[in-house]
Every structure is written in structure tokens, then in C-alpha cells.
Amino acid sequence: MNELVCSRAGCRNAATKRVVWRNPRIHAADREKIWLACDDHVEFLRDYLAARDFPVTVRDGVPA
Template structure:
């Protein structure tokens, strides 16, 4: 990723426990029982764990979207 001044932004690690690989994907999700419709959480995933994390959330019927991690806005971090 490149910031607005042309410098490289630091890469974030995958959200899977114990994984230190660079994230390639962002998974935006919410638990409708506790999150309002405008509040989403974001997990980051490497290529190896994106399916695992997506399936974990989908099995609980949480609304989610999967996008490339490059869609994070400057200054936006995973929650």
C-alpha cells in the first residue's frame, strides 16, 4: 500500500490466532444481536486463513463482506 505522500504503509497481520502473515483480505462483519446496522467489526486475513475466518462467521449467520485489504482507507485500522 502507498500512503498519500507516496510512502509505503505498514502491513497488518492476519487476525487468525497465532498467524503473523501479512493480511491480504479484510472481512467486515457484524453480530446483529449486539451490533446496530451501521456498526461493523473488521478482521484481516492472509490468503491461507481467509476461507477459515469467513466460514467461521458465516456459520453463525453474521452478515459479512470480504474485500482486498487494500480497500482500507489511510488511517483506518482493523478492529
Template sequence: MTDLPPPGYDVRASECSRAGCRCAASWRVEWRNPKIHPEDRRKIWVACDEHRDYLRDYLAAREFPVWVSSLHPAGAEDPR
């Protein structure tokens, strides 16, 4: 189970999840807190190029499983 955005929400056109950042996101950062989330549940943050590593490292430091992927997979049209 993944926490999905509401219907009609285009995560590809989102702003970075880093507090105070208004840059367009290019990265999908999926994670889960193993203490409270079952293995099939993932939370989703999005990140700009500048904050991708910051958000990944923030979660990894808490020993949360983290997966990072492009919001715009090869061959996908970039909405920007």
C-alpha cells in the same frame, strides 16, 4: 459506523487476524453480530490468503453478515 483502527494505524500492513498467524494480511473481513450491533456498525478483521475462507466461514456459521474485500483495491499501492 465501523470500528476504525486508531489514528496512524495502517490496516494494509497488518498481520492476519487468525490466532497464531503472523502472515501479512491481504483481505479485509467485515462483519457484525446482529444481536448486539446496529445495522450501520461493522467489525473488521484482516486475513492472509490461507485464512480468508476460514475466518469468513467461522463468522457465517454463526449467521453473522460477512463482507470480504481486498485490502489492496485495484490501482492502490501495496505497501509491502
């Protein structure tokens, strides 16, 4: 089985969290995008999206 890895460019660490977001200018309110994050990069990815005024939440676990 393939291990899910962090979405941060160049990172190959195992993902432990989901960074769930959407771009309200192009996505409907029920559309969610998911980036996977390791513990080292979850704050970076969340802050990157929040700086663009995208609704963003962090959830524990990764998709099965």
C-alpha cells in the same frame, strides 16, 4: 512502519483482505467489525463468522 497481520490465532502472515462482519444481536446495522486475513485464512475466518449467522463480506486490501 508495522505490517498488518492476519487475525487468525497464531498466524503472523501479512494481511491481504478485510473480513467485514457484525453481530446483529448486539450491533446496529451501520456498525462493522473488521478482521484482517491472509490469503491462507480468509476462507476460514469468513466461514467461522457465517456459521454463526453473522452478516459477513470479504473485501480486498487492508486499511492504510
